[in-house]
Amino acid sequence: MSDPAFSLGIEEEYLVVDAETMELAAVPDEMLAAAKKRLGDNVSPEFRDCQIEIGTSVAADISEARADLAHLRGGLAEVADDYGLALVAVSCHPWGDPESRGTGKGARYDKIAEDIGGIADRLMTCGMHVHVGLGEDPELRTDLLAQASYFLPFVLALSASSPFWRGEDTRLSSWRLNVFDQCPRSGLPPKIESWAEYRKMVDTLVKAEIIEDASKIWWDLRPSEAWPTLETRIADVMPRMEEALSVAAFVQCVMRMLWRLKTENKRWRVYERFLIEENRWRAQRYGTEGTLLDLGQDRLRPMEELLGELEEMMEPDARALGCLDELRGTRRIAHQGSSAVRQRRAFDAARAKGAEPREALREMLRGVSREFMEGVQGGMPPM
Numbered sequence: 001m002s003d004p005a006f007s008l009g010i011e012e013e014y015l016v017v018d019a020e021t022m023e024l025a026a027v028p029d030e031m032l033a034a035a036k037k038r039l040g041d042n043v044s045p046e047f048r049d050c051q052i053e054i055g056t057s058v059a060a061d062i063s064e065a066r067a068d069l070a071h072l073r074g075g076l077a078e079v080a081d082d083y084g085l086a087l088v089a090v091s092c093h094p095w096g097d098p099e100s101r102g103t104g105k106g107a108r109y110d111k112i113a114e115d116i117g118g119i120a121d122r123l124m125t126c127g128m129h130v131h132v133g134l135g136e137d138p139e140l141r142t143d144l145l146a147q148a149s150y151f152l153p154f155v156l157a158l159s160a161s162s163p164f165w166r167g168e169d170t171r172l173s174s175w176r177l178n179v180f181d182q183c184p185r186s187g188l189p190p191k192i193e194s195w196a197e198y199r200k201m202v203d204t205l206v207k208a209e210i211i212e213d214a215s216k217i218w219w220d221l222r223p224s225e226a227w228p229t230l231e232t233r234i235a236d237v238m239p240r241m242e243e244a245l246s247v248a249a250f251v252q253c254v255m256r257m258l259w260r261l262k263t264e265n266k267r268w269r270v271y272e273r274f275l276i277e278e279n280r281w282r283a284q285r286y287g288t289e290g291t292l293l294d295l296g297q298d299r300l301r302p303m304e305e306l307l308g309e310l311e312e313m314m315e316p317d318a319r320a321l322g323c324l325d326e327l328r329g330t331r332r333i334a335h336q337g338s339s340a341v342r343q344r345r346a347f348d349a350a351r352a353k354g355a356e357p358r359e360a361l362r363e364m365l366r367g368v369s370r371e372f373m374e375g376v377q378g379g380m381p382p383m
Contacts, residue, residue, distance in 0.1 A: 004140070006256050006321060007133035008065045009229065010248055011055040012237050013046050013126035014076075014372075015093050019086040022365040024050040024096040028083055035079045042072055047109050048101045048124045052076070052087075058133070062249050062323040069241055074376035086369045089244075090339065091126045091162035091176035091236035094361040098124035116183055123183070125176040126237040128159065130248045131229040132255045138195035141223045141230055144258050147268040149188055149276050151254045152220050152234045153292060154310070157283035157303050158247050158330055159235035161339035164347075164361065173287030173340040174236050180218070185211075188273055188280065189219040198223065220280075230255065234280075239339050239371035246329030249318065253327055256317040271295050288338045304334040343368065 018025050026049040035043045039054070046053045054072040059065035077087050099121045103109040113120040134140050160173035172178065181187055192198045202214045211217070214225040220234035232251045238244045261267055279292045283303070291300040311318075311327060318327040337345075346367050350360035 002135065004135040004255075004259060005060070005133045006252055006259075007131075007229075008059040008062065008248060008252055009056055009131035009133075009227070010059075010065055010069055010244070011053060011129040011131075012069075012073075012089065012244070013051055013053045013128075014087045014089050014237065015096075015126060016050050016052055016080065016085050017088055017093075017365070017369070019081065019084050019369075022086075022088075022362050022369070024093055024101065025085055026050055026101075027052055027085075031079060031083045031085070034082070035076055038079060039072060039075050043076060045109075046126075047103060047112065048098070049103065050093075050096075050101055051124070051126060061321060062245060062252070062326050065248060066241075066245055069245070070376045073241060073372065077373060077376065087372055088365060088369050089126070089161070089237045089239045089372050090343070090365075090368055091174065092165050092179070093124065094164035094343075094365060095167040095358060096124065097166070098122050119182045122179050125162070125179050127176065127180075127233060128235040128237045128244060128247070130232045130235065130251045131224060131227060132232075132252050133227070133229050134255065134259075136228055138223070138228075140259070140262075141228070142192050142195045142198055143262065143267075144230060144255060145189055145221060145223065146191055146270045147258050148221055148230065148232075148254055149273075150268060150271055150295070151250075151310070152188070152232070153276070153279035153283035154303070154307055155232060155247060155251060156234050156236070156280065157287045157290070157292075158243075158250070158307075158333050158338060159238050160283070160287040161236040161238055161343070163340040163343055167358065167361065169344065169347075172285050173289075173338065174284045176236055177234075177284050183218055185216065186218045187220060188276055189221050191270070191273065236339070239368045241372075241375050242326075242329060243333055243339070246326045246333060249321075249323035249326035250314075250330050252321055252323060253314040253317045256321060257314045260317060269295075287340050288334045289341060304331070307331065307334050339368070339371075 016025050016027050044053050056068040162174050162176040165175045205211045221232050224231045292303050294301045318324040346364040347360050350363040
């Protein structure tokens with residue numbers, strides 16, 4: 001059997017806002033049609049009427065992913081601008097009221113809203129999903145699924161972009177997770193020993209007509225229903241494209257490192273879910289500024305230190321995948337602070353200049369909208 005390709009696919013969900021006021025805005029039918037004409041099936045509606053999603057094509061490496069993501073971000077932003085709208089890549093609107101928004105276009109979202117009841121009233125969050133291609137052997141996917149859970153808190157801390165909710169500082173780096181964790185079949189994946197065990201679990205729910213297929217399983221990390229990939233879903237969406245690519249490279253390197261260890265008759269220790277959940281909470285609360293539990297030494301250590309050690313372990317994999325610069329970019333995020341840190345700094349700076357709280361949030365969100373455009377492009381798709 002050939003080695004996995006470790007190909008990449010990236011999905012991002014965005015909030016659509018009025019370009020002047022930064023207030024949430026419903027995606028006009030005409031805008032969605034224009035976006036689809038320009039970008040094809042790589043753009044689609046999302047759960048709320050003020051959300052829109054893009055998904056890259058399968059990329060052989062991070063360079064291809066960058067070109068595709070830049071094209072999709074830039075093209076969609078230009079279409080939105082034609083309607084006086086802008087895109088913001090944060091996981092929660094700082095003051096928007098989710099209960100005032102309708103569901104997105106499509107019966108699928110109406111069905112989800114009915115299934116999850118009142119939880120749907122709060123569900124207006126945006127994430128980034130990273131697919132890594134692992135080849136046709138399903139047992140490899142379940143093997144890596146158990147081991148890769150250890151790394152999910154790092155992905156969350158690096159990507160955290162939702163500190164504000166309903167006009168208040170939540171004191172969390174990722175409020176999105178607090179909302180999404182209320183959904184069924186969410187959170188860390190359970191311990192699964194084999195592909196047969198996983199399929200039996202899924203098929204039990206399908207046979208009972210609880211779900212149509214495994215796409216309704218919303219774990220932080222899951223085998224994709226449609227592709228031979230593992231899909232990392234824990235990340236907040238990030239305003240800066242290069243930071244998103246660094247987090248994607250980190251996920252890609254994790255998967256290759258675990259595969260490489262397997263070829264050397266080694267493996268990453270599978271820790272108790274209870275302990276991973278503690279680090280998950282700490283990442284959600286403190287983000288890049290906090291500490292995580294070093295499960296090898298049973299003590300708290302700065303997240304940046306632990307990340308540095310992981311990067312050293314994954315350097316051979318980053319070199320093989322051609323994403324060493326992107327992997328090293330995660331250290332810059334950890335050192336300088338995630339989007340959540342920048343948002344708080346921008347809010348505090350605006351308040352220090354005399355802005356009222358709502359206006360300070362508005363000014364902060366304008367900065368986030370500008371970050372979205374860094375390094376993107378419109379025009380023709382990448383060759």
